[in-house]
Amino acid sequence: MNEVTLQLVEAPLEETVVRLALAGALGMFLGLEREWSQKSAGIRTFSLISLLGAVFTLLATETQLGEGLLVLGGILVIVQGIMLAIQGLLSEENAGLSLTTSVSMLVAYGVGALVAADFVVEAVAVAVLSSLLLVLKRELHEFAWGLSREEMRSTTEFAILAFVVYPLLPAEWTPEIAGLTIPLEPQVIWLMVVAVAGIGIVNYAIVSTYGGRGIAVTGFFGGLASSTAVVGTMLDHVRQRPDAASYAVAAILLANAAMASRNLAIAVGFTMGGETAILFESIIPLGAVIVLAFAIAAMTADWRESGPIELESPFSLKNSLAFGAVFLVVLVFGSLAETWFGTLGFYATAVASGFVSSAGATTSAVVLYRGGQLGATEATIAILLATVSSIVVKALLAATSTNTNFRRQVATYSGMLLLGGALASLVIVV
Known part of the structure; x- marks a missing residue:
């Protein structure tokens, strides 16, 4: 237990807190469009998923306890996404949208993991590009259908x-x-x-x-x-x-x-x-x-x-x-x-x-x-x-x-x- 505490203390507290805050903010940013579109998962869910990815990644890199938790967290997000997708498939009107939300949740988990692993620029790029894809849904569909x-x-x-x-x-x-x-x-x-x-x-x-x-x-x-x-x-x-x-x-x-x-x-x-x-x-x-x-x-x-x-x-x-x-x-x-x-x-x-x-x-x-x-x-x-x-x-x-x-x-x-x-x-x- 003392070894785990010492390993966590080795990383500057301010840096760790900043990473967690940024992970939550990027998750919130990703969930903004889903919330605006009134989907089942919105700002809070996406922010929590991103935080979960960041926390498990920090534990995996700083201790010997987090590798299994990181994999488990990813599996839980996938399962949750599958459940939402099945729920959407049962409703013909929202099938495609539910699938999009499910994949976006997994992206949010990955963004949190990237931030915690100190790939900040990459995490921001993924979050911005993913949000752009969500916002430009209508334009992208019209472009593809018009080809x-x-x-x-x-x-x-x-x-x-x-x-x-x-x-x-x-x-x-x-x-x-x-x-x-x-x-x-x-x-x-x-x-x-x-x-x-x-x-x-x-x-x-x-x-x-x-x-x-x-x-x-x-x-x-x-x-x-x-x-x-x-x-x-x-x-x-x-x-x-x-x-x-x-x-x-x-x-x-x-x-x-x-x-x-x-x-x-x-x-x-x-x-x-x-x-x-x-x-x-x-x-x-x-x-x-x-x-x-x-x-x-x-x-x-x-x-x-x-x-x-x-x-x-x-x-x-x-x-x-x-x-x-x-x-x-x-x-x-x-x-x-x-x-x-x-x-x-x-x-x-x-x-x-x-x-x-x-x-x-x-x-x-x-x-x-x-x-x-x-x-x-x-x-x-x-x-x-x-x-x-x-x-x-x-x-x-x-x-x-x-x-x-x-x-x-x-x-x-x-x-x-x-x-x-x-x-x-x-x-x-x-």
Whole structure:
């Protein structure tokens, strides 16, 4: 008995009391919606269940007596939930709601256990997400009931891509090609496939609601996340709606504008307030790319059309996988080029990095510039090379489209962006 008392005293009293209070509060928070919905278990029941989980967990961690009690408490909550579920099933009107309440009670028990085990952030996250699911019941049901078979299939495929395949892939892989070791990152490559699918789903929702104007939103904001992935989405978009090619071209241009804007923000923002001068050299060429991209996008697509555009599905799994394969080929050739032109050092790395993410190359250049390893001109050239690389790879990927008009326009306007940026870059040399 004395050993048990000493073990309990070892933990600070205030910390233990705070954990118990937080467990009760989170249980109360979970039970609030159930009480408001006038269910059989409400605020008091949920708070007590959460407290029970916290108390039994504290006993299990601090003494040798609580492990059995913790399991027993979980069993009691499950039994109580089953009884409520059976009671609800006997009443056809409340069957689903009683099942929800039963599961929520078990969640409350788990939240209390998490708090007592010092997983406070995780406990709060579970409580908030669970409460949100309860509150958004009607909206979630309407959303699920409104999904078509094709939309449901696409959602399932996306979940498999993101949550099943991605974790199974190795982080690094170094195959030998032509006697050279090529460092590849399968997870990064697959992440691009996931990004194409994810942006495709967002594009589907926005375009179905806002029509052509929605593509502008997809292009620009998708470009902030991954401008290269936007191309994959637009390839699928053009495949489904060839007559909307002008909007898809504009979306790629806006993705380039977003990419250049992001690089410019990194180049200027991360050099402000330091010992080194601000990279003003990057403003004119990157600014030229941004202005040209917006201007061409505004002129080439009729943004006055706002009617809905019917699409077959949120995204095509076949198209996303094909895009990933092409992207892999581009990465392999980029790595080979970096190996063959190793004397160019950081510039070759910047070009190769631009295939994946120009933001990474831009950040590296800024860090080296702030550390004194690169001068202002060298850092700016590296940033521009990464930006050019990103524009070129999007044009190459767009060239895989079967729509002649689409791939010709992307190539032409990408060339205009590069020419405008090159002319503006002469200011640095002069």
